[in-house]
Amino acid sequence: MKIAVIGTGYVGLVTGTCLAETGNDVFCVDIDVDKVNRMRNGEVPIYEPHLDVIFDRNIKAGRLRFTTELSEGLDHADIVFLALPTPEDEDGSADLSYVLRVAEDIGKQLKSYKIIVDKSTVPVGTAELVEKTIAAQTEVPFAVVSNPEFLREGFAVDDFMKPERIVVGATDETAIKEMKRLYAPFVRSGNPIIVMDEKSAELTKYAANSFLATKITFMNEVANYCELVGADVDKVRAGMGSDSRIGNRFLFPGIGYGGSCFPKDVKALHKAGKDSGYNFEILDAVINVNDAQKVSMVPKIKRYFKDQVAGKHFAFWGLAFKPETDDIREAPSLYMIEALLELGATITAYDPEAMPNVKAKVGDRINFAGSMYEATENADALVINTEWSIFRTPNLETLKNNLNQAVIFDGRNLYDVNEMALEGFHYISVGRKEIS
Numbered sequence: 001m002k003i004a005v006i007g008t009g010y011v012g013l014v015t016g017t018c019l020a021e022t023g024n025d026v027f028c029v030d031i032d033v034d035k036v037n038r039m040r041n042g043e044v045p046i047y048e049p050h051l052d053v054i055f056d057r058n059i060k061a062g063r064l065r066f067t068t069e070l071s072e073g074l075d076h077a078d079i080v081f082l083a084l085p086t087p088e089d090e091d092g093s094a095d096l097s098y099v100l101r102v103a104e105d106i107g108k109q110l111k112s113y114k115i116i117v118d119k120s121t122v123p124v125g126t127a128e129l130v131e132k133t134i135a136a137q138t139e140v141p142f143a144v145v146s147n148p149e150f151l152r153e154g155f156a157v158d159d160f161m162k163p164e165r166i167v168v169g170a171t172d173e174t175a176i177k178e179m180k181r182l183y184a185p186f187v188r189s190g191n192p193i194i195v196m197d198e199k200s201a202e203l204t205k206y207a208a209n210s211f212l213a214t215k216i217t218f219m220n221e222v223a224n225y226c227e228l229v230g231a232d233v234d235k236v237r238a239g240m241g242s243d244s245r246i247g248n249r250f251l252f253p254g255i256g257y258g259g260s261c262f263p264k265d266v267k268a269l270h271k272a273g274k275d276s277g278y279n280f281e282i283l284d285a286v287i288n289v290n291d292a293q294k295v296s297m298v299p300k301i302k303r304y305f306k307d308q309v310a311g312k313h314f315a316f317w318g319l320a321f322k323p324e325t326d327d328i329r330e331a332p333s334l335y336m337i338e339a340l341l342e343l344g345a346t347i348t349a350y351d352p353e354a355m356p357n358v359k360a361k362v363g364d365r366i367n368f369a370g371s372m373y374e375a376t377e378n379a380d381a382l383v384i385n386t387e388w389s390i391f392r393t394p395n396l397e398t399l400k401n402n403l404n405q406a407v408i409f410d411g412r413n414l415y416d417v418n419e420m421a422l423e424g425f426h427y428i429s430v431g432r433k434e435i436s
C-alpha cells in the first residue's frame with residue numbers, strides 16, 4: 001500500500017519504518033530539513049533499539065523515502081498518517097496547532113481520495129476538527145481515522161511489529177477496510193484490531209496513559225508511606241502484584257514518571273474534562289503527587305548533608321526519563337539538576353544515550369563524563385535517576401574508591417538494601433529502609 005507519514009519523530013519514524021518492513025511503499029515527511037537530510041544519508045536521528053537495522057534494510061529496498069515536501073508525500077499516498085507533536089499548551093491542554101496546520105495544508109493540496117489517519121495523541125473531538133479543517137479547503141472526498149499509538153520508547157519497534165491491540169476509530173467503511181488490510185500482517189498471532197467510533201478511540205489513548213500514570217503514582221505514595229512507618233515497599237509490591245486483578249507491572253516505585261507522554265497526557269485529559277464540565281479529581285492528585293515525587297530525593301539529600309549541600313559534588317547516573325531511550329522530555333533528572341544547582345551543588349553526569357540532549361538543554365551548567373565510573377570520581381554522593389541495565393550490577397569497589405564518601409541516593413531502587421549494608425554504603429532509596 002502507498003503510505004505517507006507526516007512527522008518523523010519517535011512515533012512517525014517507527015511507524016513509517018515498520019510499515020515499510022511489511023512491504024508498503026512509505027514516504028516520511030518532516031519540516032526539519034537537517035533531520036530529513038540525515039535520514040536520507042542513512043542516519044537514524046533518534047536512539048531506539050533495533051530501529052537502525054530495519055531502517056537501513058527498507059531504505060536499501062527503496063520502500064522508505066524522506067522528503068520535506070508535504071505535497072510529495074500526499075500525492076504518493078493512499079493513507080496519510082499524522083504523527084505530529086501535540087505538546088502541552090500553557091493551560092495544560094494539548095496544543096493542536098501542528099495537527100490542524102497540517103490538516104489545512106492537506107485540504108489545500110488534496111487531489112484525490114485519501115485516508116487521513118491521526119496517530120498523534122489528541123483530545124476527544126479532534127478527528128471531527130481535522131475533518132472540518134480539511135473540508136473547509138477542498139471538495140475532494142477523504143476520510144479521517146483516529147488510530148492512537150501505544151508503542152513504548154525503548155521497545156517501539158517490537159511494540160509496533162507485535163502490538164497487543166490496534167485501535168481504529170472510524171465510521172467510513174472504506175477506511176475501516178483499508179486500515180484492517182494495512183494492519184493485518186501485524187496481528188497474525190490473533191491480537192485484536194478494535195474498531196470503534198473516533199471519540200472513543202481518542203479517549204482510549206488518554207485513559208490508558210492516565211491509568212498507567214495513576215498506577216505508578218499510587219505505588220509512589222505507598223512507598224512514601226512505607227518510609228514513614230518502616231514497611232518495605234519491595235515486599236508490599238510483591239504481595240500486591242501477585243494478585244492477578246492488580247498485576248505486577250507498573251508497580252515499581254521511584255522518582256516519578258516523566259517522558260513525552262504521561263505528563264502531558266494526564267494534564268490534557270484533566271483539562272479536557274474541565275472544559276466539558278467534568279473534574280477528574282484523581283488526575284489532579286496524580287499530577288500533584290508526581291510533581292513532588294520528581295524531587296523527593298532532595299529532602300533526603302539535604303537531611304544527609306545536614307542542609308550543607310552548597311559546594312557538594314554529585315555524580316548522576318541516568319538522565320533519560322527511562323532506560324533505552326535518549327528522550328529527556330519531562331525527565332525527573334532535569335528537575336533534580338535544577339534543584340541541586342539551586343542549592344549550590346555541582347554535578348557530573350553520565351547517561352548512555354541522553355547526554356547530548358541534556359547538554360543542549362542545560363549547557364555547561366553541569367559536567368558530562370565519558371563513563372559511569374568517571375562520573376563518580378571525587379563525588380560526595382552518587383544519585384541514580386534512570387534504571388539503565390549497565391547501572392544494575394556496578395563494581396562496588398571501584399565505586400567506593402572513586403566516591404569521596406560511599407553514599408548512594410537511588411531513585412530507582414536498583415540494589416538490594418542488605419547487600420549495600422554489607423558493602424558499607426550509606427544507601428537511600430525509595431520506600432525502603434535507609435542503610436547507614
Ligand code: NAD
Pocket residue numbers: 006007008009010011012029030031032035083084085086098101102119120121122149150151152153260261
Ligand atoms: P516528536 O516530537 O518526536 O516528533 C514530531 C515530529 O514532527 C518532529 O520530527 C517534527 O520536526 C515534525 N513536525 C512538526 N511539524 C511538522 C509539520 N508541519 N510537517 C511535518 N513534520 C512536522 O513527537 P513523538 O514523540 O513522535 O510524538 C508524536 C505524537 O505521538 C504525539 O502526539 C505524542 O503524544 C504521540 N505519542 C508519542 C509516543 C512516544 O512514545 N513518543 C507514544 C505514543 C503516542
